[in-house]
Amino acid sequence: MIHLLWSIINLIIVFYFLYLIVGIIRKGKRIFNPKFKVVSIFVMVIGIVQVISAANSEEKTNRITISNNYNKKNFSEVEKVTLENNLTFDINMHVKYSIEQTELIPIESNSFLTGFVSGYEWEFTSIETNSYKQSKKAEFTANGVLKWNLFGNTIYNESKTFSGIIK
Known part of the structure; x- marks a missing residue:
């Protein structure tokens, strides 16, 4: 529930920023209500800085190479694991395995958020993770950081550790 509330707060701030931009274009500085003038100007400045800095930011892939010691000619298999299931979003992970006779060797992994991820x-x-035989299961331990963002700025970093079994 807290994740949904955080996402709604982020959306309200974004819509307020858009309202201010349109208001300045249409009415000029009269859009600023004297009661909320400081808050409005703060949201405007932060919003403009975020728009400018968003053009320079690079996208992280969240891809980790586990092993390079495998036969690249072999077939591969991808296993999907849901690390965390929240009301608004899920944290998912894919692990790619190389199939070498009866053993599956982990090659790489990536993790991502799906769902309503506004503010995260x-x-x-x-x-x-370890190699495993096709008839057995593999254990894993995954680590990451869930960043709580407010209008693009990280407010809180939540370390997360997941462990489980890949079927």
């Missing part, structure tokens, strides 16, 4: 950013930092 996921940074996948590490994974530990």
Whole structure:
């Protein structure tokens, strides 16, 4: 529930910023209500800075290479694991395996958020998993940081560790 509330707060701030932009274009500085003038100017400045800095930011892939010691000619298989299931979003992870006779060797992994992710950013930092036989299961431990953003600025970093079994 807290995740939904945080996302709604982010949306309200974005819509307020858009309202201010349109208001300045149509009415000029009369859009600023004297009661909320300081807050409005603060939201305007932060919003403009975020729009300018968004053009320079680079997208992180959240991809981790686990092993380079495998036969690249073999077939591969991808397993999907849901690390966390929230009301508004899920944290998912894919692990790619190379199929070598009866053993599956982990090659790489990536993790991502799906759902209503307004105000959140996921940074996948590490994974530990082992090779396993097709008839068995593999254990994993994955780490990452869930960043709580307010209007594009990180307010809180929440470290998360997940462990489980890949079927």
